[in-house]
Amino acid sequence: MEYQENNESVFDLNIDSTTATQLNATGKWARFSAIFVWVLLGVLFLFLVFFSSKLGDLLSTFGNSSTKYGDLSAVMSGSLKTIMIVVFAVVFGLGALFNTLMFSFGSNLLKATDNQDQSALEKAFNSYKIYLIITGVFVILGTVITLFSLLTLFK
Amino acid sequence: MEEQSSLFNLTVTPSLRSTMKTVATWAKLCAIFAFISEGVSLLVSFKNGNLLGSVIATAIGVFMNILLLNFATKLQAALETNDEGLLTESFSNLRRYYLITGILMIIVAVIVLIALVFVIAFASKL
Numbered sequence: 001m002e003y004q005e006n007n008e009s010v011f012d013l014n015i016d017s018t019t020a021t022q023l024n025a026t027g028k029w030a031r032f033s034a035i036f037v038w039v040l041l042g043v044l045f046l047f048l049v050f051f052s053s054k055l056g057d058l059l060s061t062f063g064n065s066s067t068k069y070g071d072l073s074a075v076m077s078g079s080l081k082t083i084m085i086v087v088f089a090v091v092f093g094l095g096a097l098f099n100t101l102m103f104s105f106g107s108n109l110l111k112a113t114d115n116q117d118q119s120a121l122e123k124a125f126n127s128y129k130i131y132l133i134i135t136g137v138f139v140i141l142g143t144v145i146t147l148f149s150l151l152t153l154f155k
Numbered sequence: 156m157e158e159q160s161s162l163f164n165l166t167v168t169p170s171l172r173s174t175m176k177t178v179a180t181w182a183k184l185c186a187i188f189a190f191i192s193e194g195v196s197l198l199v200s201f202k203n204g205n206l207l208g209s210v211i212a213t214a215i216g217v218f219m220n221i222l223l224l225n226f227a228t229k230l231q232a233a234l235e236t237n238d239e240g241l242l243t244e245s246f247s248n249l250r251r252y253y254l255i256t257g258i259l260m261i262i263v264a265v266i267v268l269i270a271l272v273f274v275i276a277f278a279s280k281l
Contacts, residue, residue, distance in 0.1 A: 013167035013237050020165065022246035029253035036260045040267060047271060051278055116164035125174045132181035139185050143192040150195050153202055 015121075024113040027124070031106030034099045041095050048088055101131035167242075172234055179234070182227035186220045193217060215259070222252040 015023070108124035111117050167175065193216045200209035229245035232238065 013172070013233065013242060014239060015165035015167070016239055016243070019239065019243045019246055022243060022250045026246060026250045026253050029250070029257045032257050033253065033260050036257070036264060040264055043267070043271065047274075051275075112165065118165060118168070121165055122168070122171050122174065125171060125178060129174050129177050129181070132178055132185060136181045136185045136188070139188045139192065143188045143195070146192045146195045146199070150199055153199055 020113045023109055027106045027109030027113065029106075030102055031110065034103035034106055037095060037099050038103075041092055041099070044088070045092065048085070098131065098134070101127045101134075105131060167234070175230060175234055179227045179230040182223055183231075186224035186227060189216065189220045189223075193220070215255075219252060219255055222248045222255070226252065 104127035105124050108120045108127065112121035112124055193213045197209055197213045200206060226245050226248040229241045229248065233241035233245055
């Protein structure tokens with residue numbers, strides 16, 4: 001048993017002080033980024049709540065500026081407003097999901113390196129794994145869309 | 156002596172190793188696909204004539220993706236060879252990646268705030 005433990009510790013990958021310093025700095029910046037995006041999303045949300053009434057006027061102004069679609073301005077402003085709210089809700093929802101994972105990664109990484117907490121380290125990398133999987137799916141989708149746009153452009 | 160031993164309290168356990176392998180795989184995938192996407196976007200902007208902005212955005216994107224790719228590649232190598240030096244180098248790349256992300260966030264926030272001020276000023280005139 002003692003031999004096995006020694007054997008494991010020889011072949012285990014340890015996180016030394018230099019790596020812990022790098023992880024600590026990574027955690028600080030990851031948490032900072034997550035908090036910053038929360039603040040940005042909050043500002044955008046407040047902006048949408050306070051200016052939702054003005055948004056209709058703004059969109060109808062754009063609608064009236066076009067003579068061809070002038071008659072449809074009310075319908076356009078209404079549907080555009082709905083589209084904008086739906087787009088914002090999707091962006092806010094995705095942003096919240098990404099930020100929760102990023103915040104969890106950053107704060108658990110800080111907890112792990114500050115308190116030598118192994119379970120926090122595992123939690124941090126689990127959050128980061130989920131974050132990267134979701135990001136990866138979106139990046140692949142984005143690349144496919146960009147490739148399609150290239151194909152249509154050179155058709 | 157106590158301080159020295161406390162440095163080695165954090166280890167890469169088998170479950171953490173498995174998680175880190177997945178992290179490395181997906182980070183590599185994200186970086187490679189982002190490279191392709193940036194290349195294609197640059198081609199599209201060449202065609203459309205929006206050159207300067209696209210070149211700057213692509214340069215920042217490529218630099219960040221190199222850091223992400225280095226992180227992933229070195230993490231995979233560190234896990235395969237149990238090399239602590241590679242593990243440190245890997246996380247050094249990740250630290251730089253998030254440092255740049257943080258700085259870019261601040262720049263974006265400033266731009267968004269300026270844009271909001273303009274929109275509020277415009278909306279209040281209606």
